[in-house]
Amino acid sequence: MILIGRNLSPFTRRVAISLHLLDMPFERRELATATQVEEIRAYNPLARVPALVLDDGEILVDSSAILDHLDEVAGPDRRLTPAAGAARRTVNRLVAFALGAMEKGVTAYYELNRRPADVQWPEGAARADVQVRGGLDQLEAAAQAADTASGGWLVGDRIGQADISAVVALDFIRAVRPGLLADGELPALDALARRCAALPAFAATVPQTP
Known part of the structure; x- marks a missing residue:
């Protein structure tokens, strides 16, 4: 592939x-x-x-x-999103928050970094940033509930798509919107990100700074 x-x-x-x-x-x-x-x-x-x-x-x-x-x-034993039931709904809900944060992060970045200065819309970027924060706050709440700081995963007893997408969203926002998130503001999500960063799959895909 x-x-x-x-x-x-x-x-x-x-x-x-x-x-x-x-x-x-x-x-x-x-x-x-x-x-x-x-x-x-x-x-x-x-x-x-x-x-x-x-x-x-x-x-x-x-x-x-x-x-x-x-x-x-x-197959059913290795898939990263559950096939059915409450677990699938929970994963899809968390992934939706992660994807929303990614999308609005792209919006804010392009508004302030790709548009010519005379047609930038800072208010639009600020609105997108609020949406980014809303998505990440939901992921932080899920990470706290799952006790990711003590080794838990967002849904279930192994890494899944909710974890992948949440960490990717957090890494992306820190790369393209530096300063939006204060150090220590999302402790449970940061703990999950640190654990994932040690995995070869994440280490092999670290994004370059734009």
Whole structure:
């Protein structure tokens, strides 16, 4: 398989981490949406990442759709999102908060760093930052309830998609919105992030500073 996109994209990174954790071999084509639009469009007409080229040449797009396929291939004992029931609903709820934080982090970053200065909208970026904080606060509450500082995982007794997406979201926001989060503000989430950072799947996908 071939994964399209850079680790700076949190959506791409959560797929890369999941592939590593599931021991599914893959190659990388680290194309950037800001500078390599046409190359990405060859894999996804929307010119968005990630895209995953399967062994038979089929191309999947959107991180959630890709991860759903990977769970299907992994099977019931190894999948990263539970197949059904309350646990699945909880994971999907937490992943939704993580994805929302990622999306609004992208919005704030582009508003203040990609637009020409004369058309930037600081109020829009500030509004997006509030939404980022709202998503991360929900993840922090879940991490506290799961006692991640003492070795717990967000849902269940092993690492899953909620943990992956929450940590990727936190790492991304710290990279693109430095200063938004004070040191020690999210202690349980930070504890989870430190544990995950020690895992090869996370260490191999550390995003570069934009």
